[in-house]
Amino acid sequence: MAASELNSISVPQGQPFDTQHPPDKKLMDTCVHCGFCLSTCPSYRVIGKETDSPRGRIYMMHDISVGKAALSETTVQHFDSCLGCLACVTTCPSGVEYDKLIAAMRPQIERHYPRSPYEQMLRKLIFSIFPYPQRLRMLLRPLWVYQKLGMQGWVRRSPLFKQLMPKTLAAMESVLPPLSAExxxxxxxxxxxxxxxxxxxxxxxxxxxxxxxxxxxxxxxxxxxxxxxxxxxxxxxxxxxxxxxxxxxxxxxxxxxxxxxxxxx
Known part of the structure; x- marks a missing residue:
């Protein structure tokens, strides 16, 4: 299933990884594609595609490393869907160090994949705010008021919400936890x-x-x-x-x- 599904995806060929700590081929080769990771991978369980599973991503890493595939929207979206929870590492009977592979993969994407202006803006916003508690607090004060006034419930029930809100922001709003004065x-x-x-x-x-x-x-x-x-x-x-x-x-x-x-x- 894995090979056939991956082979059916049309991806442009490209250059292999650069030499700055690329994903280790020896680590890729330890994966025997048994599929034990599938049942514990949240992205695979929700999306249901082989390419959004750990072994599917390892297949793609290998193809990119030898120039058979490129860092394009077709491939990068599947690496972006990885939550980095590493449940697969615990489950894997072969001891595949997927944590090291995905950690090496992310910088390669950032260096060589040109993201859309919207993605660039969103990522810049995230990395300019979330690592800084005081900045994050400033952003959350209006959201605290938004929750206290009951606007959150109204927005989530509104049919216009899903139509007008960008998917990424809608997803972030949907997991916003209750905020307290503390x-x-x-x-x-x-x-x-x-x-x-x-x-x-x-x-x-x-x-x-x-x-x-x-x-x-x-x-x-x-x-x-x-x-x-x-x-x-x-x-x-x-x-x-x-x-x-x-x-x-x-x-x-x-x-x-x-x-x-x-x-x-």
Missing amino acids: AFQDRLPEIVPAQGEKRYRVGMILGCVQRIFLPEVNDATVRVLTANGCEVAIPKGQGCCAALSHHQGQEEQAKIMAPRYDRSI
Whole structure:
């Protein structure tokens, strides 16, 4: 099924990957295309296409690496649909390191695939806001009001919403979690003492997105740690760890943010 479906896709031939950390052919060759990954891959389960599965993407990586396919809209859309959840890595009986393959694939796409002006604008917006908690909070204040006034329910019920809203923005709005007033400030102190005898000292990462969308998770984490005798240190000024940028192929931004984060910790 995999080979026939992939062979039926018309893709232009192109140049192989550049030499700057391309996907490793040895890692590609460890995939025996058994299909165990299909049942755990969310993009395959929703979209239902072989090309939106881990083994389908590995097929395409191989074809691109030898010049049989190009980084075009036809191929890139299937790499973009990967959530990077890595459920396939846990499931794979052959131990295929798909995490390393997709991590090497993203920068190749960013360097060599010309995205549409809309995609460029959207991605620039995301990478200019999400790694920066204060910027994200500024963006979310109007959305908090939007939720509190009940406009979110009206918009989602409106037939015009699906017609007028771009698909990408509609998808983002559909997963917008409930926002609370606690999302707009870091309330945890720099040091939270252990309950009872101090047994450990633990550093805690707030997360540039989690501290805003799910502050209750951080609060619960502190409660569990302190209840187990941990003194929790929460460094002030900690920014983004660069994971978002790195996992989406934004290498230059990641190189700047990672050392800055290390210094803050």
